[in-house]
Amino acid sequence: MVRPYVTLKLATSLDGRIATASGESRWITGELARAEVQKLRANHDAVMIGAGTAWADDPELLARTDPPPAKQPLRVVLDSNLNLPPAGRLFETLAQAPLLVIGAEDAEFERRAGLQSAGARVAVVPRGAGGVDASEALLQLAADGVQRVLVEGGGKLAASLIQGGLVDRLEWFRAPMVLGEEGRPAVAALALDRLADAPRLTRVALRELGPDVWESYERAS
Secondary structure: OOOOEEEEEEEEOOOOEEEOOOOOOOOOOOHHHHHHHHHHHHOOOEEEEEHHHHHHHOOOOOOOOOOOOOOOOEEEEEOOOOOOOOOOHHHHOOOOOOEEEEEEOOOOHHHHHHHHHOOOEEEEEOEEOOEEOHHHHHHHHHHOOOOEEEEEEOHHHHHHHHHOOOOOEEEEEEOOOOOOOOOEEOOOOOOOOOHHHOOOEEEEEEEEEOOEEEEEEEEOO
């Protein structure tokens, strides 16, 4: 089975941070950049985040475009232990868009049942080294008919996808600010010892959005 096409979206400071050390992140980029992110959501079959982002941001992950899309993307949360509380804005907006939580096969059944009772769909896949096996999660989405996935965070999920060679395109929105080493990184540790091992990307577009810059990259052949 062919996995979906994966686009990783990053909205960062100039030094690649997505939040301050305390977790404050609204808003790093400006209104024009955020409007483009809404369009990206509308043009994908699914929007995916990790459990940490779901906990920290309590997002809706709806495509807020004008006019609104004919169909909202599937919201997907990778949560290896199925610890996501069955509350918050993802559940409050179930009438507008479905929610799929993908956990590990060894997660407690009671947690799975709780999420399902609250209205979410739950799927389980093998556990990987750092949580849910991202490759298997993408194959699960492919089985559901998903062809294009927009990944919006966080750093651990981004690193897992990059390490697995699973990112086909990167949409990077950069704001003219610097948050420093203590800020939260957009991409977690990749454990690279040599530059030759670093994943390579090819920039295909560069645009200005008010004070922000939007760069698009594709995986180098």
